[in-house]
């Protein structure tokens with residue numbers, strides 16, 4: 001039986017890590033981007049400021065960005081562990097993280113426009129549960145900033161205006177269109193989480209799940225690995241640059257998943273994760289031992 005208080009405590013620490021410590025692979029990619037930019041360009045200055053900010057946040061245990069985003073969590077649990085207990089522990093952890101200013105109070109009642117003040121609300125945090133055979137509980141999360149959420153997009157192929165058919169070439173075209181249309185909004189450079197197929201709901205879920213993959217992760221499907229590498233390269237050749245200032249660093253990564261689809265539908269769904277690509281995770285063993293994941 002899991003102890004709910006210990007669970008809350010562990011989830012709170014995971015949220016603190018997500019909000020204040022950018023994963024090493026994201027920092028590395030930002031730094032590589034800085035090196036690629038022209039000396040004294042606005043692009044280089046933007047990346048230097050971002051990297052300084054990331055450093056300060058870690059040192060001061062403060063949020064990396066003022067918008068601490070929506071906590072989106074995928075929870076794997078063994079048979080017999082109550083999802084209601086897990087949900088309560090997570091909601092309590094988000095509230096405590098908000099009270100301790102690891103998170104901004106980020107939940108607004110859509111009808112009244114009033115902030116709930118506690119960081120949670122209907123659909124916030126967004127939790128996905130899945131039972132598995134392991135005796136462990138594993139949670140992986142992202143903090144999804146509002147600006148980056150605003151530039152998410154869903155295309156329906158074929159798209160004649162873009163010359164995009166129902167194949168990977170069509171997917172490539174719409175991905176580059178999305179990056180170009182965003183023009184750095186949603187705080188580039190960032191990562192594209194993509195789902196090819198699915199329906200309008202499952203496409204967005206899967207596209208967000210792709211954002212859990214570390215940047216160096218290579219897609220096990222060769223044609224998708226090729227697509228990811230090509231869109232990353234071509235996206236960076238669009239010249240949009242950090243925060244839209246122009247430059248060579250618009251994307252840090254491209255991660256593509258696939259779901260099957262109805263014969264009548266071919267959706268390409270894109271969730272964009274800004275430079276503040278905040279990921280964290282934890283694995284809790286049967287005996288309560290904790291392993292941090294990134």
Ligand code: SF4
Pocket residue numbers: 065066067068069144145146147148149186187274275276
């Ligand atoms: S999009 Fe990301 S970096 Fe930009 S304000 Fe939102 S959380 Fe911060």
